[in-house]
Amino acid sequence: MIVMARRRMGGFVASGGPTHRIRGVRIELLRRVPLPLLKSPGRPHRTNPAAQPHRQACFRQRIFPMDKRALKILFDTYWSKDGWRSGARCPAEADFAFAKAQGVMFDPISPTHDESIERARAAAARLTPQAVGDAFVASLSTRRLDWRSALGSYCMARRVPTHPATDGVICNVCGLYTSGEEEDLNVYNFERLKWGGVRHAYPVYAALDLELLLREPLPSPTSEDVALLRKILAAIDSAPAGTTSAMLHRKLPASLKANKAERDALIGMLGHCGALSTAAHPGHRAGFVRYVDRATPPRHFVDMPYPVSWWKRSDGIEPSSVQEFFGHLL
Ligand SMILES: [Zn+2]
Numbered sequence: 630m631i632v633m634a635r636r637r638m639g640g641f642v643a644s645g646g647p648t649h650r651i652r653g654v655r656i657e658l659l660r661r662v663p664l665p666l667l668k669s670p671g672r673p674h675r676t677n678p679a680a681q682p683h684r685q686a687c688f689r690q691r692i693f694p695m696d697k698r699a700l701k702i703l704f705d706t707y708w709s710k711d712g713w714r715s716g717a718r719c720p721a722e723a724d725f726a727f728a729k730a731q732g733v734m735f736d737p738i739s740p741t742h743d744e745s746i747e748r749a750r751a752a753a754a755r756l757t758p759q760a761v762g763d764a765f766v767a768s769l770s771t772r773r774l775d776w777r778s779a780l781g782s783y784c785m786a787r788r789v790p791t792h793p794a795t796d797g798v799i800c801n802v803c804g805l806y807t808s809g810e811e812e813d814l815n816v817y818n819f820e821r822l823k824w825g826g827v828r829h830a831y832p833v834y835a836a837l838d839l840e841l842l843l844r845e846p847l848p849s850p851t852s853e854d855v856a857l858l859r860k861i862l863a864a865i866d867s868a869p870a871g872t873t874s875a876m877l878h879r880k881l882p883a884s885l886k887a888n889k890a891e892r893d894a895l896i897g898m899l900g901h902c903g904a905l906s907t908a909a910h911p912g913h914r915a916g917f918v919r920y921v922d923r924a925t926p927p928r929h930f931v932d933m934p935y936p937v938s939w940w941k942r943s944d945g946i947e948p949s950s951v952q953e954f955f956g957h958l959l
Contacts, residue, residue, distance in 0.1 A: 900937025
């Protein structure tokens with residue numbers, strides 16, 4: 630995820646993974662329609678049933694169908710074999726309608742600043758640290774990156790306060806556009822499904838991410854997932870003291886099926902939850918960090934998100950964060 634150049638479409642490089650510190654994007658892709666609020670049936674959280682891993686895997690497959698055609702329509706809109714398209718490709722009307730019916734694509738929205746904050750806070754209030762911890766861990770063997778994403782979004786959304794937008798184009802507190810920009814939820818969902826998300830600290834992304842997670846019964850990790858989590862934490866713990874967050878992807882276990890971009894995103898998530906944070910930059914672990922206070926390390930290239938961008942192995946793994954999100958599994 631090396632930041633090489635930024636372009637209007639979300640500040641992404643032409644190929645490779647996503648970059649960080651990108652704003653909401655405006656893509657003249659889809660027709661403008663009234664704000665569609667995602668419907669969440671509010672099903673109860675399933676907490677680690679004592680079923681056999683194989684049975685759980687079958688259960689997941691049955692209750693989380695991901696329509697391949699709808700995913701292809703979404704992915705083809707933004708991505709080609711060469712990486713990001715130079716401009717989003719507008720899907721055929723029938724394809725777009727199909728992907729929307731499958732809950733994979735959406736009409737654009739133009740929420741106000743206050744609406745976005747409220748949606749993010751409301752979605753987070755329906756979840757718990759254990760629930761998003763479960764979703765994160767359940768993603769490890771299944772490579773369901775959408776499940777993995779929720780941890781990052783939750784950690785910001787549960788902390789963001791209700792507040793008035795500050796003066797200027799971008800709110801200093803939360804980073805939202807203050808003018809109610811049109812938001813393309815499809816590029817957000819694409820990033821969520823491809824990498825486990827990029828913009829977890831952006832309230833519109835966080836709201837979408839958490840609402841989509843809540844739309845289905847919440848996933849439960851298997852013993853295989855928990856074993857992978859243990860291996861990941863042990864690998865981080867045993868890395869040389871000078872290992873930076875950008876170097877850490879090489880240390881993660883080979884049994885984790887993930888490419889470099891996915892590994893970097895996973896490491897970023899462990900930063901969002903505070904496990905890989907520093908005393909000076911604890912992230913949202915200790916309280917909400919304002920957008921303007923999310924400092925960037927003084928380096929030429931910063932290819933990891935705040936706060937893990939500051940982390941080195943010598944900072945250690947924060948035990949209270951591991952306990953809060955994963956303690957019920959370990
Ligand atoms: Zn704000």
